Amino acid sequence: MRVVVIGGSGHIGSYLTPRLVEAGHTVLCVTRGQRQPYIVDDAWTKVERVTMDRASEESAGRFGSRIRDLEPDCVIDLTAYTLESTVQLVEILRGHVQQFLHCGTIWVHGPAIEVPVTEEQPRKPISDYGVRKAAIERYLLDQARRLHFPAAVLHPGHLVGTGWMPLNPAANFNPAVFACLIAGREIALPNMGRETLHHVHAGDVAQAFLKAMASWSNACGESFHIVSAAAVSMGGYAESVARWYGQVPRIRFLPWTEWRALASEKDANVTWDHIARSPNCSICKAQRLLDYQPRYTSLEAVRESITWLIAHRIIQA
Numbered sequence: 495m496r497v498v499v500i501g502g503s504g505h506i507g508s509y510l511t512p513r514l515v516e517a518g519h520t521v522l523c524v525t526r527g528q529r530q531p532y533i534v535d536d537a538w539t540k541v542e543r544v545t546m547d548r549a550s551e552e553s554a555g556r557f558g559s560r561i562r563d564l565e566p567d568c569v570i571d572l573t574a575y576t577l578e579s580t581v582q583l584v585e586i587l588r589g590h591v592q593q594f595l596h597c598g599t600i601w602v603h604g605p606a607i608e609v610p611v612t613e614e615q616p617r618k619p620i621s622d623y624g625v626r627k628a629a630i631e632r633y634l635l636d637q638a639r640r641l642h643f644p645a646a647v648l649h650p651g652h653l654v655g656t657g658w659m660p661l662n663p664a665a666n667f668n669p670a671v672f673a674c675l676i677a678g679r680e681i682a683l684p685n686m687g688r689e690t691l692h693h694v695h696a697g698d699v700a701q702a703f704l705k706a707m708a709s710w711s712n713a714c715g716e717s718f719h720i721v722s723a724a725a726v727s728m729g730g731y732a733e734s735v736a737r738w739y740g741q742v743p744r745i746r747f748l749p750w751t752e753w754r755a756l757a758s759e760k761d762a763n764v765t766w767d768h769i770a771r772s773p774n775c776s777i778c779k780a781q782r783l784l785d786y787q788p789r790y791t792s793l794e795a796v797r798e799s800i801t802w803l804i805a806h807r808i809i810q811a
């Protein structure tokens with residue numbers, strides 16, 4: 495197929511775009527051309543790079559027509575964050591594409607009642623980002639089920655890959671948390687360290703997009719969680735990182751208000767965003783309907799990422 499990937503050079507695109515080429519598709523990658531993919535891959539020589547700024551093209555009302563003019567069979571939209579943005583695209587692509595895959599997020603869910611959370615559970619997002627992504631999901635599934643627009647939605651968890659900082663055991667992106675654990679120094683975690691995080695390797699997200707394309711009759715009109723097979727507790731995650739480096743984990747547990755007072759405002763806000771949800775999502779639906787089989791556990795994905803970050807001296811123990 496002729497596949498247009500919108501935003502195909504970021505965390506997910508760095509893995510997905512080359513794999514689409516390897517699968518035999520003709521691939522066009524739409525970006526502003528401001529950043530390079532995280533990983534080097536010869537497949538990029540076969541990717542047609544299309545430079546445009548979605549925001550300014552949308553303001554001018556011509557983003558959809560510019561994508562349609564690329565004559566895609568399949569559009570993978572990795573950079574839609576508002577309903578209006580998606581509607582503009584769908585209205586103009588209607589009748590012109592065989593497949594439209596939107597990248598959502600597990601943050602369409604708020605705090606869970608039953609875990610692992612399934613796709614069937616009602617959406618109760620607790621942030622503006624989650625609310626907007628849930629609105630896009632609702633719209634696309636409605637378009638698919640009532641009006642036969644060929645849409646599917648994939649909801650990744652916390653993305654992990656080579657070249658960027660994964661969400662750490664304190665549920666933020668401060669590299670000092672990994673550095674302390676690796677060096678055997680004490681870290682503090684909020685509460686009892688029992689809240690959960692749900693990572694996914696970006697290569698597994700790429701796998702899911704390819705499998706959704708290949709199993710289209712199962713994927714169309716559906717949404718899927720795309721995460722590792724199991725969430726991790728923050729305390730268990732911290733212990734694992736320390737043990738990888740031969741350290742005895744030294745973790746102090748503090749009530750949230752005390753922990754927050756010790757952290758920077760930025761770290762505390764990011765941590766709160768994650769622990770307030772404590773994601774723990776089921777992949778049964780994706781396994782059953784798409785044959786999604788994540789290659790990485792959460793800990794394997796993070797370990798690969800940390801190894802790279804240490805080698806590049808971004809984490810210095």
Ligand SMILES: NC(=O)c1ccc[n+]([C@@H]2O[C@H](COP(=O)([O-])OP(=O)(O)OC[C@H]3O[C@@H](n4cnc5c(N)ncnc54)[C@H](OP(=O)(O)O)[C@@H]3O)[C@@H](O)[C@H]2O)c1
Pocket residue numbers: 500501502503504505506507524525526527528529546547548549571572573574597598599600649650651652653
């Ligand atoms: N990051 C996470 O942990 C996470 C978790 C769950 C779900 N998601 C979802 O995953 C999707 C992709 O996220 P990501 O983390 O892979 O994104 P990302 O790394 O920020 O990559 C964004 C991509 O879009 C391009 N881009 C950004 N602004 C653009 C614009 N105005 N016009 C055209 N291209 C633009 C970027 O290239 P240029 O800068 O060169 O334009 C890049 O290729 C999003 O829908 C997000 O909601 C992310």
